[in-house]
Every structure is written in structure tokens, then in C-alpha cells.
Amino acid sequence: MSTDTQVPSRVRITASGLDSSLTIDGHDVSDQVRSYTLHHQAGQVPQLALLLGPSAADHWEGVAKVVVGVPPDPGPAAASFLEAIDAGELERTVLNRHDLMDGQPGEYTRAVLAQLTEWAAGRWGLLEEIA
Numbered sequence: 001m002s003t004d005t006q007v008p009s010r011v012r013i014t015a016s017g018l019d020s021s022l023t024i025d026g027h028d029v030s031d032q033v034r035s036y037t038l039h040h041q042a043g044q045v046p047q048l049a050l051l052l053g054p055s056a057a058d059h060w061e062g063v064a065k066v067v068v069g070v071p072p073d074p075g076p077a078a079a080s081f082l083e084a085i086d087a088g089e090l091e092r093t094v095l096n097r098h099d100l101m102d103g104q105p106g107e108y109t110r111a112v113l114a115q116l117t118e119w120a121a122g123r124w125g126l127l128e129e130i131a
Contacts (some may be wrong), residue, residue, distance in 0.1 A: 008045050013038070022050075032056035081120055090115065 012023040013036070021030045034053035039045035065124055094100065100111045119126075 011046075024048075028112055078120075082116075085116070086120075 010026050014021045035051045037049045094111045
């Protein structure tokens, strides 16, 4: 990865199902990378962030954009999300779920948690079907 004043690296990512290969400037680094995130904003050079695995080489040579920080605290975002939920709408939606009546202990609570998870992920489909 490079900054605006440097030449970007040539990156090739080939993903097929669960397998993928990652090549940077002609060097296969697939076995050293645990995960990657590719971010591309229109009009800008794409940014590739690599999370190295335990088998990664103990040195890297090249240009990289370094970001230092702490992982975000999900608590405030979760609290804001939950505060915005209409309790009546949640109850109606959960009672209309096909997976509610499994007869197992805690089925309603599991259905509420599953519904909240779907909404948090942006899947509003059932809510739109009921409305």
C-alpha cells in the first residue's frame, strides 16, 4: 500500500469459495495473511489492509500506510441501536417468525435475539413483508 506521493503496489486477489490467493507486486503472500480488507472509494487509490498470520515472515519490506489505534467499543453503538427499537414492532415481528415455535425452552428469547441480529445486520425483509 502506498501514500499519494508513491507508486501503488500491484495487487491481485483471486477468491474461489473458501480459498483465495493474494499477490503483491508479483509475490504470493497468501500463506502469510490471515485476513484482508479491501477498501476502494471512487476517485482514490484502493487501500488493502492485511492481518498477518502467525506464520508470517518476521520482516516486510515496502511502503505501507500505518494506522495506530484501539479497537472500537461496540457498546455505545449497540445501546443506540437497541434504544431505537420499537418494542411493539419487535414483538409483532418476532411472533410472526417461522422459527418461533420450536418447542424448546427459551424459544421466544432466541427468536427475539435472532430478530435483533437480523435487524442489526440490515436485513429488514420480514418487517417489510408484515407492513
